[in-house]
Amino acid sequence: MYACAKFISTPALLRSTSQLLSRPLSAVVPKRPAVQTDENLSILAASGPLTSLVPRCGFQTSTISKVIDTAAKFIGAVAATVGVASSGAGIGTVFGSLFNGYTRNPSLKQQLFSYTILVFALSEAMGLFCLIVAFLILFAI
Numbered sequence: 001m002y003a004c005a006k007f008i009s010t011p012a013l014l015r016s017t018s019q020l021l022s023r024p025l026s027a028v029v030p031k032r033p034a035v036q037t038d039e040n041l042s043i044l045a046a047s048g049p050l051t052s053l054v055p056r057c058g059f060q061t062s063t064i065s066k067v068i069d070t071a072a073k074f075i076g077a078v079a080a081t082v083g084v085a086s087s088g089a090g091i092g093t094v095f096g097s098l099f100n101g102y103t104r105n106p107s108l109k110q111q112l113f114s115y116t117i118l119v120f121a122l123s124e125a126m127g128l129f130c131l132i133v134a135f136l137i138l139f140a141i
Contacts (some may be wrong), residue, residue: 029070080134
């Protein structure tokens with residue numbers, strides 16, 4: 001362990017990394033590698049200690065990554081749209097139960113109808129929220 005620490009903390013490495021880290025990233029301008037010619041060989045040598053490791057261009061995405069992102073958007077939108085269908089099934093169940101309760105006990109018509117409208121509004125609101133989330137996934141992200 002001591003030998004590894006001694007190898008990693010060489011003075012030249014510490015000096016070059018401390019110079020690189022003490023400057024802001026925008027001030028570090030990477031230099032092009034210099035080409036040294038020998039009689040028969042071209043040897044590519046780095047011009048500075050670690051300054052050539054700084055990337056030159058910004059973040060780039062490939063077309064495969066864009067296709068995967070688009071597919072993920074469509075999958076997320078379909079998953080959010082399932083809530084709209086569930087809302088429709090819930091509304092049908094609520095009104096079916098209203099008619100069933102009304103035929104069993106017609107004297108509770110007003111109370112059953114107020115509960116039905118309340119549950120209908122909540123179910124419809126959840127369906128609309130799911131639809132809004134689907135549109136946000138498709139067009140806002």
